[in-house]
Amino acid sequence: MLKKESKVHTIFKNVSFSTDEVAKIEAHFHRVCYRKGDVLLRAKDVVSDQYYVETGCLRVFYSDDSGREHTVQFAIEDWWLSDYTAFFTSDPSIMTIECIQSAVLYRVSKEDLDQLYVEIPQLERFYRKKLEIAYSVLQKRILGCLYKTTKEKYLDFTLLYPNVEKCVKNYHIASYLGVTTETLSRIRKEIAQG
Structure with a gap:
């Protein structure tokens, strides 16, 4: 039976764990707090952790050789993030992760996660399912970038991140969509006019 106050129940929804398993997971997931503007990860860093977002809003982005930022992902409540390639x-790392809002996260290292997979098989199943969904979303985004209009990409963005627009700057959204802020304003205006 899970303890009500355990974050394990919140993080791993719909997964049953014994009291001992909850204790093992809690021992490896560390609560960390960041302020708006803090950077969790910079390009070229070694990446040994991934994070679960309890509260806040973060941005994962890539900076090209000219210094232009390309937002790859926003992470909001109940999302996971890292530079997964690294x-x-x-x-x-090739990505940078910054806090757009103050955030409360749970950090787990790859080494600890690999150990937990062996000890708690249902945890590995949980992550496999999460990765399957993430891969599907990524593939849809890549395909959308190839054939969808900017308006369609923006509408997809609003469905994927329904409350993010209140938290982020227009240039962050524009960099996610691969457009200028002027183009983003024009698209919003078109949508508002119906």
Whole structure:
């Protein structure tokens, strides 16, 4: 039976754990707090952790050689984030992760997670399902970038991140969509006019 106050129940919805398993998970997930503007990860850092977002809003972005930022993901409540390419391969990070709002996160290392997978098989199943969904969303986004109009991409963005617009700056949304802020304003105006 789960303790009501355990964050494990919130993080791993619909997964049953014994009291001992909850204790093991709690021992490896560390609550961390960040302020708006804090950077969790910079390009070229070693990535050994991934994070679960309890509260806040974060942005994962790539900076190209000219210094232009390309937002890859926003992470809001109940989302997971990291530079997953670096997390899974041990290559240096290519992404930067910054807090757009103050955030409360739960951090777990790859080493600890791999150990938990062995000890608690239902945890590995949970992550596999999360990765399957994430891969599907990523593939849809790539395809959308190839054939959808900017308006369609913006509407997809509002469905995926229904409350993010209140938290982020217009240039962050524009960089996620791969457009200028002027184009974003024009699209919003078109949608508002119906």
